[in-house]
Amino acid sequence: MIEKTILDHLSGVLDEICMMERPANAPGTFVLLEKTGESRENYISTAILAVQSYAPTLLEAAQLNEQVKTAMFDAVQLPGIAAVRLNSDYNFTDTAMKGYRYQAVFDVTHYE
Structure with a gap:
């Protein structure tokens, strides 16, 4: 399951939960x-x-987004991952929860 593979990878390389x-x-x-x-x-x-x-803060969300992008690009080294492509990333502040966030969208080509 690609979600588990990527979640485990991000959890292993990022300092954040x-x-x-x-x-x-x-x-x-x-x-x-x-x-x-x-x-x-x-x-x-x-x-x-x-x-x-x-x-x-918005700056901290942007900085974390940069760390996420680096970690996602490194995921191409995982078994079963053939390619990782950044589709888009942008400020995606959550106005309902009043929280700063960025969103990066990736196309991950994989096989099992």
Whole structure:
């Protein structure tokens, strides 16, 4: 499962907590991973993964986003990962929760 592979990788290389669900008592700085889609052809899959970087300030969220991008590009070295491509990244401040965040969207080509 690509989500588990990437979550384990991010948890292993980032100093911040990485998770797939935002808990009610979320820490001030953390990373949230979500698979938003996937396609498959000839046993090769491409998952669309959104990685959100939350932090107390906009600058800290942007800095964490840069760390996330570096970690995601390094994921290409993992078994079963053929390619990691940054689709887009942007300020994605959460106005409902009043929290600063950035979001980076990746296309991850993988096989099992």
